[in-house]
Amino acid sequence: MRKALPSILSVISAILICFIAAGLTRDFGTALDAFTAMLWGAFGDWPKFLETGAATAILRPLGEAGTKAAILTFTGLSVAVAFRVGLFNIGAQGQLAVGALAAAVVGAKLEAPGFLHITLCLAAAALGGALYALLPAILKLKRGVHEVISTIMLNWVAVSLIDNWLVIGPLRAAASGDNSISGTDQIHATAELPRLLGDSSRLNLGLVLAGVAALATWLFLTRFTRGFEWKAIGLSQDAARASGIDVDRGFLEAMLLAGAFAGLGGAVLILGTELKYPATLGAPWGFDGIAMALIGQGHPLGVLAVSTLFGGLRAGGTRMQLFGVHKSFPELMQGLALLLVAAKLMWERLLRTRGTP
Amino acid sequence: MIELRHITKRFNGVAALEDVSLEVKPGERLALIGENGAGKSSLMNVLYGLYQPDQGEVCFDGQVVKVKTPAEALARGVGMVHQHFTLVPTLTVTENVVLGHEPTKAGRLDLVRARKEVDDTCAKFGFQLDTGAVVRELSVGSQQKVEIVKALHRGVKTLILDEPTAVLTPQEADELFAVTRRLSDEGLAVVLISHKLKEVMAFSTRIAVMRRGKKVAEVVPGETSPEHLAQLMISLSSRERGEGRGEGPNQAPPSSGAVPDQPLTRPPATLSPLPQGEGTLQLTHLTAQGLHDLTLTLHPGEILGIAGVDGNGQRELAEVLTGLRPWTSGTLTFEHAPITRWTPHLARAHGVTHIPEDRLRRALITDLTVEENVSLGRHTQPPFAKGPLIDFPGRRALTTSLLETNDVRPRDPQLRAGGLSGGNQQKLVVGRELDSNPKVLIVVQPTRGLDIAAVAAVRAQLFTQRARGCAVLLISLDLDEVLELSDRVLVMYAGRITGEFTRAQFDERVLGRRMLGVVDA
Amino acid sequence: MTLARLCLVAALTLAACKKDGPAPDAPKPAPKGLTVGLVTDVGGRGDQSFNDSALRGLEAWAANQKSLDGKYVALTAEERKASVPAELEARIKELGIKPVVLQSKAQEDYQPNLQLIVDQGADLTVGTGFMLENAVETVARQNPGSKFLLIDSPVLDAKGAPQALPNVRTVVFKEEEGSFLVGALAGLVAKEKVGFVGGMEIPLIKKFEAGFRAGVKTTNPKATVLVQYTGSFDNVGQGKQAAQDLVSKGCEVVFHAAGSDGNGVIQAIKEARAAGKAVFAIGVDSDQSHLAPEAVLTSMVKRVDLAVWQAASDLKAGAFTAGDQTMGLKEGGVTYAPVRIEIPEKAAVLQKVEALRAKIIAGEVKVPSNTTDLESFTAPTL
Structure with missing residues (x-):
């Protein structure tokens, strides 16, 4: 819990700073209204529910928050597991795109009964993401290419390949006449992730999957000897290698898992809400994953918690526009929190190296 | 003159220094001795501005001064050379020396002037250094000289050397002492933090002995002996460990069986031949990067010493034997079977373990806990694992007993390994590697930076392993250590073996020549 | 650290006061006028093109307002004159409606944003751009009691063929x-x-x-x-x-x-x-x-502004009809702007x-x- 303190304080400070910024640019009354609206949009509009008794006032926001939280959790885990072995996976965005496309294609082109179809889509997405993450891992091991460089580059390769060619070219959904249609074919109903709170809320199985993934990752990293090996590799490659740990294998495994998680994030996006690969994969989920992993300090449950919070804030943040506050404030909070966490961690490291007797 | 008055410094409530007073006078060579954790470095860190004392004060020429940072200490003429160098490996000697107060011309670094100034400093104090060389390519001894020049270049009047000889060859150490003598002749005060009683006796004009955070004695070399100093350093502390209840204060003590102030049990001058087989490691015409045509046999039950000046292939040899470095030709046989694939994992599986030179890089992960470090290398086997899962109770039990048998303090399995003192870290590493009952033990610089008690403990452990029939390869830059412990010594120079000596043939001068590549006619 | 906590406490207290205390000058809900909501595509406000045209139809023409740093201010007579082209001056009337605009950061935002507008009680919800087609379809089906306007695309079924929804008007242009x-x-x-x-x-x-x-x-x-x-x-x-x-x-x-x-x-x-x-x-x-x-x-x-204004105007007149509309040269849906430079x-x-x-x-x-x-x-x- 003490370790989580810097993150918690950073997030709180970031929200406060943004609140003050919003208050100074508009006025504090409006800022308060906007931030309250964001809160309702994130975790349910309880006042409206109490007033009108409409359950949708709660279910809908929870659905939006939950879907965003699920994707952020997956990309956050992707960055976090790579980080565990000391690799910086900046390629979650590309891996997510590959996974999303794989899920969309399997969901639309294949026909299978209910849960099997979902499983196949998820497997395809995980595999796609994993293979796409394998590339930088191999480049690193065979050619010594730094993974930061290769994963960044491969992001653009994936985006160009998918958004600028496949989705508007070979995989574009057919429309009759001169009608424009964006994205790929719609997936079959059998591939849709089941909604958890009925039709009015988009909350779906994705959030449960994300939670399970975070928990499983945590158990793996803390309870299994292989998880211990990853930790050792991440902290000291030399010492890990000298003690007989196969460092290269650790890199490969961690990158594969990282890619699989990012791919699953893409699958949750497609199978949960979009139901097809949209014309462009709009939000930078993969890059947000870096923030989730860092603010969550690489801890799988920390990632889950941070993703839940920011998933909520970002879902609710749309409502700030109703009060004339700019739509980007949730991202601003996220960025600030990241900055503060990074600064905080740097501080602690500094103090520790200085203060060791 | 510098006075430290009644200094007390606590870390988390534990007193590292308790009411310590010390004077440092110009032109003297003061030795500060004591066990690991006795507070020597802490005291000097207070003087150097790294620590703020909780009580007490620092006086410069009678004036009380608060030294808040090393920069302030430097400004008052106090310089310190740490055990771990603070040089930038990719910069040249000159650049390292002027780093932080570079001479500039029109706002740009004036390297020509810098080099000339550094050359002047070197000449003034009699250092022979290629100031244009890149630091990475210098030997450890030369790097240390750079550190000293760096301090001198800033005009320090008091130079603190923290265990300077731990990394040096005998020749380099002699040179260092010659240099420090010149410095004190020039009126500088030199403070030497050390464990090595022999060098302390030879070097210093005054000796302050510290024990458990207190200064227990101040003596002059002429009035004392190494035995007496050893007694001052450790006898009381051993009793304080609580294991000698009822014993007299001067009773020779400690727990681990090592008797530091008595001569060590030397191996017999001649060895009874041991059965071949178990744990025999052979190299035949082996060549690897940094090694040329090595042929050697390591027998069970012997300590084979490798003597040599730093950087002559010892590290590479250890790496080949432990699976960290591939070889390009020749063969490695283990128990008379040629080895084709040799990784750290396979080496360990064959019972070949490694106590590396650089424990912070290769042996320990400072951010892991003590028990996690203990499991490192055997983490997939019982009692550290149950199937794919970590066996937490098993790991804890083994760690607890390992800390006890090896006297690692504090006995806290959950402490960060980085929180242990250097000596305790080494005891942990040694204890861990020996706990697996290895057939072959590759030991590199096992006593570097340890205090007397710890050195004795480690050496005793090596003898125990030898007695068990373990084959021990001892690589050390400390020639005395190699000669003292080994049954047989190989000398390495430039990646080759340039001599083999049995105990009967040990002769420091002959070995020294071989270490420098001089082959007798 | 302590400071941050203090601030937090202060903020929470402020929030509590705001909720519980009497708010004498809180704006009472105005006599129920019409609310028209609009969701932009990712191009957003300030694209000087498609989205701005739609916003002009809603904010300037229908509501006589402009957005300034997140606040709405009324247009001056000159501004209104500059906004409405001469040939439409006679036709375009201010409608006194309340605009609600949500911008979308990503494709994934369209659906929740449309739903949020509906939840705000909008009488008409405008989806700007063919990229919102899917989202408008879903939200329109889920909210059969609300009216929608989709610009630039008919509502398409899973096979890509146009289909009609009883509460959606679509407008396409003969670009x-x-x-x-x-x-x-x-x-x-x-x-x-x-x-x-x-x-x-x-x-x-x-x-x-x-x-x-x-x-x-x-x-x-x-x-x-x-x-x-x-x-x-x-x-x-x-x-x-x-x-x-x-x-x-x-x-x-x-x-x-x-x-x-x-x-x-x-x-x-x-x-x-x-x-x-x-x-x-x-x-x-x-x-x-x-x-x-x-x-x-x-x-x-492309008179997206006109299409949006027309839908709002029809709504006010109670004449809003669902169905597909096509606007070409003849309908004034497309034209070219006055040539102001010398050739x-x-x-x-x-x-x-x-x-x-x-x-x-x-x-x-x-x-x-x-x-x-x-x-x-x-x-x-x-």
Whole structure:
């Protein structure tokens, strides 16, 4: 819990700073209204529910928050597991795109009964993401290419390949006449992730999957000897290698898992809400994953918690526009929190190296 | 003159220094001795501005001064050379020396002037250094000289050397002492933090002995002996460990069986031949990067010493034997079977373990806990694992007993390994590697930076392993250590073996020549 | 640390006071007027093009307001006059409705944003752009009691065929007709080469291209048309790059249909002119002349503003009908903006273009709307 303190304080400070910024640019009354609206949009509009008794006032926001939280959790885990072995996976965005496309294609082109179809889509997405993450891992091991460089580059390769060619070219959904249609074919109903709170809320199985993934990752990293090996590799490659740990294998495994998680994030996006690969994969989920992993300090449950919070804030943040506050404030909070966490961690490291007797 | 008055410094409530007073006078060579954790470095860190004392004060020429940072200490003429160098490996000697107060011309670094100034400093104090060389390519001894020049270049009047000889060859150490003598002749005060009683006796004009955070004695070399100093350093502390209840204060003590102030049990001058087989490691015409045509046999039950000046292939040899470095030709046989694939994992599986030179890089992960470090290398086997899962109770039990048998303090399995003192870290590493009952033990610089008690403990452990029939390869830059412990010594120079000596043939001068590549006619 | 906690406590207290305490000057809900909500596509406010046109129809024309730093302020008479084109001045009336606008950061935002507008109690919800087609369909099905307007696309079923929903009006434009006229103008102004920068390579943008090509062919059969697609609608840099490429290949007039990417196109033309090249840009959707008065020849104006205003007006009059509408030259849905810069024989040139307009409205010329039709297109005699 003490370790989580810097993150918690950073997030709180970031929200406060943004609140003050919003208050100074508009006025504090409006800022308060906007931030309250964001809160309702994130975790349910309880006042409206109490007033009108409409359950949708709660279910809908929870659905939006939950879907965003699920994707952020997956990309956050992707960055976090790579980080565990000391690799910086900046390629979650590309891996997510590959996974999303794989899920969309399997969901639309294949026909299978209910849960099997979902499983196949998820497997395809995980595999796609994993293979796409394998590339930088191999480049690193065979050619010594730094993974930061290769994963960044491969992001653009994936985006160009998918958004600028496949989705508007070979995989574009057919429309009759001169009608424009964006994205790929719609997936079959059998591939849709089941909604958890009925039709009015988009909350779906994705959030449960994300939670399970975070928990499983945590158990793996803390309870299994292989998880211990990853930790050792991440902290000291030399010492890990000298003690007989196969460092290269650790890199490969961690990158594969990282890619699989990012791919699953893409699958949750497609199978949960979009139901097809949209014309462009709009939000930078993969890059947000870096923030989730860092603010969550690489801890799988920390990632889950941070993703839940920011998933909520970002879902609710749309409502700030109703009060004339700019739509980007949730991202601003996220960025600030990241900055503060990074600064905080740097501080602690500094103090520790200085203060060791 | 510098006075430290009644200094007390606590870390988390534990007193590292308790009411310590010390004077440092110009032109003297003061030795500060004591066990690991006795507070020597802490005291000097207070003087150097790294620590703020909780009580007490620092006086410069009678004036009380608060030294808040090393920069302030430097400004008052106090310089310190740490055990771990603070040089930038990719910069040249000159650049390292002027780093932080570079001479500039029109706002740009004036390297020509810098080099000339550094050359002047070197000449003034009699250092022979290629100031244009890149630091990475210098030997450890030369790097240390750079550190000293760096301090001198800033005009320090008091130079603190923290265990300077731990990394040096005998020749380099002699040179260092010659240099420090010149410095004190020039009126500088030199403070030497050390464990090595022999060098302390030879070097210093005054000796302050510290024990458990207190200064227990101040003596002059002429009035004392190494035995007496050893007694001052450790006898009381051993009793304080609580294991000698009822014993007299001067009773020779400690727990681990090592008797530091008595001569060590030397191996017999001649060895009874041991059965071949178990744990025999052979190299035949082996060549690897940094090694040329090595042929050697390591027998069970012997300590084979490798003597040599730093950087002559010892590290590479250890790496080949432990699976960290591939070889390009020749063969490695283990128990008379040629080895084709040799990784750290396979080496360990064959019972070949490694106590590396650089424990912070290769042996320990400072951010892991003590028990996690203990499991490192055997983490997939019982009692550290149950199937794919970590066996937490098993790991804890083994760690607890390992800390006890090896006297690692504090006995806290959950402490960060980085929180242990250097000596305790080494005891942990040694204890861990020996706990697996290895057939072959590759030991590199096992006593570097340890205090007397710890050195004795480690050496005793090596003898125990030898007695068990373990084959021990001892690589050390400390020639005395190699000669003292080994049954047989190989000398390495430039990646080759340039001599083999049995105990009967040990002769420091002959070995020294071989270490420098001089082959007798 | 302590400070942060204090601030938090203060903020919470403030929030609590706000909720519990009496709020004498809190705005009472105004007598129930009509609320019209609008969700932009990712291009968003300030694209100077498609989204801004829709926002103009809603905010300026229907509500007589403009958004200033997140607040709505009433338009002055001059501003309103500048906003409404002369030919529509008589028709466009202020409707006194309340606008609610949500911008979308990503494709994934469309659906929740539309739903949020509905939840705000909007009487009509506008989805701007074909990219919102899916989202509008889903939300309209889930909220059968609410009315929707979808711009630029019919509601399509899973097979991509148009379908009708009882609470959705869709408006599509005959972009090819407007593009034909600016193409004709470009053909008259340029000698050898003209360029076209498209956003995503989709049927909608292909309509622009087909009409433009047909227009050029009609007035300048020998001229070549060079085409570049940027693949996006929200990347100014890509648009600029594409236009620079076209200029370097010798294009004298560049027409864009690329949303925000087009701002880059105009920027590139402006810079090329500053470097001494005699080149012009043709804007799209809104009159983009103000972006670079000396460089923008005209703009293919798509009266998205009119479509939005019309829907709001119908709503107020109780005459809002669902169904698909198509707006071409005849309906005033597309046109070209006044040519404000001097070109040789300006009057004669414009006269020729106007003649073509009349022929299209009269049905004498059928403008091709896709590549196939373009191939069989025969240019009318001038």
